[in-house]
Amino acid sequence: MTAATATGARTERPKRPSKARYVALEIAALVLVVVCLIGVDAKWARLLEAPGEIWNYLGLMARGVFQNPFADPYAEYWTTSFEFMFESLAMAWVGTVIGALLSVPFGFLAASNVAPAPVVFVVRQFLNAIRAIPDVILAIVIMVPIFGLGPLPGALAIGVGSIGTLGKLTSEVIEGIATGPVEALRSSGARPLQVLRWSVLPQVLPEIVAFWLYRFEVNIRASAILGVVGAGGIGSLLSRVFDGRDWDRVGIALVVIIGVTMIVDQISASLRHRIITGGERIESTPRTLADFS
Template identity: 40%
Template sequence: MSLPSSARAIGLDLPRHPSRLVPTVIAVIVGVVVLGAAAALPIPWDDLGSLPGQVAHYLGLMFAAPNWEMLPQALFETWRSISMAWIGAIGCVIVSIPLGMLAATGVGPIWVRLPLRGLFAIIRAVPEVIIALLLLTVTGLTPFTGALALAIAGIGTQAKWVYETIESVQEGASEAVKAAGGNTAEVTRWALWPAAAPALLSFALYRFEINIRTSAVLGLVGAGGIGSMLANYTNFRQWDTVGMLLIVVVLATMLMDAVSGAIRRRIMRGPRVRATATPREEHTDVARVS
């Protein structure tokens, strides 16, 4: 006698096997959509075979003999991109932290929370490049345009991190402040902010890392920095200079990521505590030496 029939004989109800119909239908629909999208694109499928050779050819033009004569100007433009990213991150944090706190449950009233969260969602839906293009008509082709675009675009994500972090804080400190007679502002200042500050500062540094990468893209639309220089030399097909610029961009991004990551780890983990010997251990060491 098989196991299912034995279980039914003694009165046990076995659970039914889960149906695979819904996941199968979803997989088929997704596959049809992907195939339809690929078929609608004007892709020259016959040229795909020559693509690796073309990539290798242009990589050789860029990195076989980079033009290091333009390195001083590239370093200056890289510094402008980093400055743009830093100013954008500071502006984003200054605006997003108070607005994000007001959007957190238990801090702001519902008639404030819902509009703010809707505004953050709208900002997240608009790419940084589109914001920069809209600002170009007002501020012109300057690095300030890129910094302002980075600040505005980062508010949506940064503010969401803020109110989610505030809502995840344990309620023990908040209840203690409320029990002492504190109002909402005092609970936010003395209970929520001290608990959430390390995570929020870490998120702020992470926003700076994101801005460094995005600043190079904004330069392609005329916002200044290393991206504008890269776009200009790419348009003129000066591949040896383009290769040098790419090397500078990669190295600068890796360096800033390493520095920012080390600071974020220090903020989250706190300073290291060196192990010190107890008085008993010191007495034992002295006895051994003597």
């Protein structure tokens, strides 16, 4: 083989990789979308009517919102909505506390770097089973038949549902810890519980608390849904006034739900940021050498 031939072989452009697999995946995804659209058996033609219908119902609900809130009967509408919304907040808070307290031990037992493999497998399947059951089903099938109607079954359903999600998130955070502090404590003769208390828990606690706050936001929305099935909260008020087509009260209740939820979301987001970052702010202005002198 001559030098020219070798040089020509080296400079030959490589063959372009085949895109057949990616094209096949895209076609499969498109087919799956089409099958799902056919499977839902929706009346897609009604989508054209949706904008007009939405505008019509928004007008009906806004009629009560823009009335004088201190005049009868609208003052009673606003007061009742806030009372039921406070009940939803209480349900969400109690459910979050239940889920937070019980999810921590389950999270440790589901972490592969902390618990034995058989225990991890069993606990993970238990958490998967909990997450597979929606909060509404927990309330209808288990909590309401046992405890009756009211906010208690709703709070318990939220609490049980929170265990599955928070337990999974906790285990994932534990599995991502730095191993240095753990090895240092073990080499000094610390017992397993001492290692968990003084090495693992301090590393994961800020993120776990942030998960608790986020779950509280989710539970507020869940509490509004649970009320529709008789589990208390503002959902029960919405169900009652919607059955009577009392659009004034429906609009007021929705405004209260949206307003209170947005306020709680902002407070929770601020607390989560402070917990995770320690309240430090990243300066956007560039620094010069004089700043470090």
